[in-house]
Amino acid sequence: MSSGTTLQNLGLRKTYARIQIAKLFEDSHVSHLSAKDVFAKLAKQHEGISLGTVYRVLGDLTDVGFLRRLHLEEGFVSYELNGKEQHDHLVCTKCHKVLQFDDFFDHDRYEAIARQHGFSLSHHSLVLYASCDTPACKKQSIKEN
């Protein structure tokens, strides 16, 4: 399914910026991009999508359920495709590498916990902070100090 079709199905006007940004996320190579990441990637390939528009489009795509907001690291938000199954994230505290993992047992348990407290679950955020200590990670850690 092309990004253009996706946008129409979502009830959004088909614009150049939205198509390029939706494509970026549909491209399987990328995930959890921040606004700045998106801006940088688009700047390399296309002229004239401003940072303000990137923020707006990310907001729009999130509002219609195409993207989902993540708070993996302090100080900024990232976005990922909002698939049916929500997966969780493992973040290296040293080199900031991010891995996704699926924990299929979670959702029901989380729902039960929410219900026990009289809440009705909307979604959850589980982030495991850990160090990966790969050679690349160590190199990066040194650079930062």
Add this chain to the structure above:
Amino acid sequence: MSSGTTLQNLGLRKTYARIQIAKLFEDSHVSHLSAKDVFAKLAKQHEGISLGTVYRVLGDLTDVGFLRRLHLEEGFVSYELNGKEQHDHLVCTKCHKVLQFDDFFDHDRYEAIARQHGFSLSHHSLVLYASCDTPACKKQSIKEN
């Protein structure tokens, strides 16, 4: 244990600002306070602790392990006492009420997941977003729209 003693044990100089802020968190009534929350609470009772100092002290107390940073809501950080057992949070998406809950089964599972991916677990963040729909919550939701 008084906050002064706590600070000394942590290797921090005993200053007025640090003692007041540590006390605020040791007082069992409060938890998950943002810098602005702390500033506001101190302003009522004590003169002359600047917002800059609040941020610095919160950072210091986090660095020595007395507090722990939380990212419960978008746009700002909150802090809570860093007890041995880490508990998780349930946040109302409408009125922003926060409840803590303990899920004692989690830690081992999280550690296993990290290990499976070659990571070594440091800590985790689990936040359940849900609506509480209490009368107070509904009142607040209306106010915000």
Add this chain to the structure above:
DNA sequence: TTCTAAATTGATAACGATTCTCATTTAATA
């Protein structure tokens, strides 16, 4: 295809949370 109204965009100002700077004050200790 052309026209029109409404939605989107770029440029840039504004904002809120947080950090930094630096002169002044305070805590630890000799």
Add this chain to the structure above:
DNA sequence: TATTAAATGAGAATCGTTATCAATTTAGAA
């Protein structure tokens, strides 16, 4: 008590993000 390093207040600076507004583009009617 005097010395020195650390902590503070005031305010400037920074960073991510949102808002403003005039100009452009889209979708759909004519």
